[in-house]
Amino acid sequence: MANAIEVRGLRKTFGPTRALDGLDLTVWSGEVHAFLGPNGAGKTTTLRILLGLLRSDGGEARLLGGDPWRDSTELHRRLAYVPGDVTLWPNLSGGEIIDLLGRLRGGLDPHRRAALCERFALDPAKKAHAYSKGNRQKVALVAALASDAELLLLDEPTSGLDPIMEATFRDCVEDERRRGRTILLSSHILAEAEALSDRVSIIREGRTVETGTLAELRHLTRTAVDAELAAGC
């Protein structure tokens, strides 16, 4: 099967800051791939280049077989995106925004939308200015999950969710994996990546440090501790 995302040696600078410095990333179709790295490692920049919002300065990026900058409109029909920091229109209700985002992508399934609102305990009748950060994130998540996009790009999707909702989110990702959707999710929490993903790419300062399944990367997390207790302390 073709790869959903192919990134080779991607570079991007913002003025003096080097955000991406030769990043590599391969996401297979149908896998859940975690994009792991500390804050400011370049995760969001990579996602924005993949969405065609930013232009890369060098390197190669292919998304679902197309060029993310040139074919952005066509490609967006087939993907759904949840930004890390969700800002909504304060005077629209959550339900209106979910429908709007759905229509922007060419429609969403009303049954799945209702089921997901129920599952995430989201009240879609409330105006967006009354939502907390977690609830705003849920609005974007419901819109993305209720779409029939084949690729989901999720930027730190759990950063505003409480532990119960985080568990719900993990169940949802599991369901989507079974439906055969490709998911790329960025995170700075190793435990989350471990729980959710088939494969992991670890990046630091705009470069890919390691890629592979967690079993392959196990050597990175193994720590040996020698403790010695001396008498008289």
Next chain:
Amino acid sequence: MLTRLALRRDRIILPAWVYVITALVAGTAYTFKQVYTPAARAQLRIGGGHNPALEFLYGRLYGTSVGALTAWRYGVWAAIFASVMTTMLVIRHTRADEETGRLELIGAGVVGRHTPLTVALAVAASADVVLTAAIVIALAFVGLPAAGAVALALAITGCSLAFACLAALAAQLTSGARAARGITLGALGVALAQWPAALAVAAVTVVLFGTVPRGAVAGGWTVVSATVLAVFFGPLLRFPQWLMDISPFTHAPKLPGAAVHAAPLLWLTLAAAVLAAAGLAALRRRNIG
């Protein structure tokens, strides 16, 4: 789809703007009609048209009809208000959305790169069309000749459209909604103030921008308020006509009363088209967010 979103977001603010501007123009016309007889208006021209103090306060008077008096007294103000309305509208739906990250949500949908800006301009243009209709109808009720009413309304909304397009360009060149507003409204002030005063205030803004970028917004507003006052010195200082013609607002009060002149409107439309094209061209190559 995005147009629906924009209209839904502005469902209260836009009708309010249109109502206030229409009421301003029509109310003035009605008052002039009630208060002054034709003979009194002729006297007003003799007294006021060549009275430096009145000219300083309100600008040059071009005729003695109710329409001419209305345009003289409030035509420029209505054009300023309408320009502020569309400036705010365009920036609200472009730069401000981008700054907060809402454009990212939209941009990830099946939406062309140009669509949000085009929609913002289209909504601004429709608001101007509605405003034109509202002013023409209101002035018709007051009993003004139709041609003059249409000309005045078009002069007001023409200015407004030109500034909507300038805002579209400013939204691409700045990194923040407040800076974009500052630049456009600063330019609005500059357009009012005519050239020499404009150079002075532009220099001040540039210096402000270079030294304290964050102060540039406050600077922009200072420029506006300073130049709104300065505009009234223009006719008084007897600037040459070509200098006066640079400002869109010079064209507004000349229109009613006499026959409809197409030239000022053509200038406004041309300016709007050039600015809109520049805004779209600037958008084509740049990063979003």
